[in-house]
Amino acid sequence: MSTTVQEPAVQTSDEAILGFVDCDVHPYTKTPADLDAFLPERWRKLRHSIGNRSRSSFVGAPNYPRMSPGVGMRMDSWPKDGGHPGSDLAMMREQLLDAFAVSYGMMMPLLGRGGDERNVEFGAALCSAANDWEAQVWCDNEPRLKAAIQITTEYTEAAIKEIEKRAGDRRFTHVMIPPRGLEPLGRRRYWPILEACAANGFPIALHLGGTSGHPSTGGGWPSFYHEEHPSYPQSKEALVTSLVTEGVFEHLPNLRVALVEGGFAWLPSLSWRLDKHYQRLREEVPHLKMLPSEYIRRNIWVTTQPIEEPEHPEDLITTCEWIGWDRIMFSTDYPHWDQDDPRYAFKVKVPEKEKRMLYRENALSFYNLEA
Amino acid sequence: MARHVVATVGEIPPGGKKVVNPAGREICVYNVNGEHYALINRCPHEGAALSYGHVLGCFESKRPGEYQLTRKGEMLRCPWHGWEFDIKTGQSWCHPESVKARTYKVEVVPGELLAKGPFVAETVQVKIDGEYVVVEV
Ligand code: FES
Numbered sequence: 380m381s382t383t384v385q386e387p388a389v390q391t392s393d394e395a396i397l398g399f400v401d402c403d404v405h406p407y408t409k410t411p412a413d414l415d416a417f418l419p420e421r422w423r424k425l426r427h428s429i430g431n432r433s434r435s436s437f438v439g440a441p442n443y444p445r446m447s448p449g450v451g452m453r454m455d456s457w458p459k460d461g462g463h464p465g466s467d468l469a470m471m472r473e474q475l476l477d478a479f480a481v482s483y484g485m486m487m488p489l490l491g492r493g494g495d496e497r498n499v500e501f502g503a504a505l506c507s508a509a510n511d512w513e514a515q516v517w518c519d520n521e522p523r524l525k526a527a528i529q530i531t532t533e534y535t536e537a538a539i540k541e542i543e544k545r546a547g548d549r550r551f552t553h554v555m556i557p558p559r560g561l562e563p564l565g566r567r568r569y570w571p572i573l574e575a576c577a578a579n580g581f582p583i584a585l586h587l588g589g590t591s592g593h594p595s596t597g598g599g600w601p602s603f604y605h606e607e608h609p610s611y612p613q614s615k616e617a618l619v620t621s622l623v624t625e626g627v628f629e630h631l632p633n634l635r636v637a638l639v640e641g642g643f644a645w646l647p648s649l650s651w652r653l654d655k656h657y658q659r660l661r662e663e664v665p666h667l668k669m670l671p672s673e674y675i676r677r678n679i680w681v682t683t684q685p686i687e688e689p690e691h692p693e694d695l696i697t698t699c700e701w702i703g704w705d706r707i708m709f710s711t712d713y714p715h716w717d718q719d720d721p722r723y724a725f726k727v728k729v730p731e732k733e734k735r736m737l738y739r740e741n742a743l744s745f746y747n748l749e750a
Numbered sequence: 751m752a753r754h755v756v757a758t759v760g761e762i763p764p765g766g767k768k769v770v771n772p773a774g775r776e777i778c779v780y781n782v783n784g785e786h787y788a789l790i791n792r793c794p795h796e797g798a799a800l801s802y803g804h805v806l807g808c809f810e811s812k813r814p815g816e817y818q819l820t821r822k823g824e825m826l827r828c829p830w831h832g833w834e835f836d837i838k839t840g841q842s843w844c845h846p847e848s849v850k851a852r853t854y855k856v857e858v859v860p861g862e863l864l865a866k867g868p869f870v871a872e873t874v875q876v877k878i879d880g881e882y883v884v885v886e887v
Binding site: 446453454455716717718719720722723724 | 795796797798799802803804829830831832
């Protein structure tokens with residue numbers, strides 16, 4: 380019933396924010412059929428006859444409540460021609476890339492669902508198709524967008540093949556692994572994949588999405604979205620703990636891991652707890668040569684969204700100091716409803732030097748991007 | 751402060767809204783059950799354009815298992831993180847004391863009074879026999 384709606388105009392003169400690197404951007408297909416063009420015939424046929432079968436109990440719906448209507452998207456991000464938010468490059472430029480003169484947008488596509496697929500060969504084909512789609516539909520038209528290598532961790536050989544296939548292609552900058560796997564990511568059976576990431580110089584982005592069939596919280600399935608959303612940090616905590624205690628970072632000291640879409644204020648307290656237990660339980664994990672917090676400090680990076688909003692905003696500055704300013708990277712999560720605006724996400728003044736690190740420099744070096 | 755003619759009465763139906771730009775300020779004028787209200791078109795949280803948000807009622811509950819939908823059409827939900835605002839006062843539901851979307855004074859003025867001025871009407875043509883929504887900015 381609205382009569383006139385004008386586009387919001389972004390005006391910011393903050394140089395540290397203009398030109399930022401967005402560590403979490405979601406491109407979408409206009410229709411699910413868009414992926415068909417990138418699938419070999421066998422899998423295209425199967426996709427239409429059988430369809431996806433994920434490890435979650437429902438087809439086409441998550442096991443936990445999500446925001447509706449709007450399927451969890453920013454209400455102003457629906458293209459006028461009826462496509463899905465994040466599917467229209469012109470609109471993405473207008474609302475994000477050009478509005479803030481974004482230097483790079485790190486894509487974290489949540490489609491194809493190859494990683495969740497129970498038929499692992501089909502899953503591998505879906506991942507590969509989605510990777511070609513990212514490169515050709517997005518990177519080739521907008522070189523500021525950088526592609527994720529999607530893999531299925533349940534099919535080791537195919538995952539390694541996919542990583543090796545993309546190595547050397549500058550459109551691909553990171554390997555994306557969903558954090559809710561069948562087993563915690565530090566388990567030995569995943570090491571060959573982690574080794575391939577390190578050997579090919581790809582950092583890993585652990586972006587939340589989907590389920591593995593296990594309840595999303597440590598206490599079972601949630602009743603409310605309000606209950607589901609805070610489980611994102613829970614899954615990140617489990618993964619960081621697994622990667623550290625299994626000795627992954629002792630085995631692969633150069634492996635770099637970014638936690639995407641889990642916030643970050645919980646990381647210091649997890650580090651304290653792991654260090655505390657290390658004093659008592661060290662005998663169980665003699666392969667750890669450093670304190671858990673030291674591995675975290677060396678190998679883990681965090682992205683900001685969904686940012687914590689403490690009662691006293693200055694507490695966030697202290698939290699960032701605990702984590703280390705060189706390990707924090709800004710992310711919007713465009714076009715999701717809970718995305719953060721780079722101008723207003725921090726409700727407290729971030730010092731200039733740290734601001735440049737957080738909005739730009741850390742991500743440039745983490746993702747090996749040209750300044 | 752100047753008075754800006756931003757719409758004719760009847761142009762914005764009940765439940766509807768119109769984004770206007772008097773004095774370079776983006777404002778959204780809402781018609782709530784026949785009364786006009788104006789809010790700045792910027793969420794106090796992270797700056798979303800509020801005009802994209804749904805106009806709703808208010809869900810209230812005395813205890814788990816019981817709920818009521820009240821004040822139909824009087825609340826606005828931000829298109830991004832869903833903060834709710836009272837369209838009439840701009841007050842946020844969760845933090846009524848500390849968070850407020852800026853409101854502007856709105857009146858309905860007959861054309862013949864407007865003819866005497868002073869007022870600004872860049873986009874709305876004022877006729878003596880019409881009725882107009884006037885925002886003070
Ligand atoms: S911008 Fe409105 S609720 Fe966050």
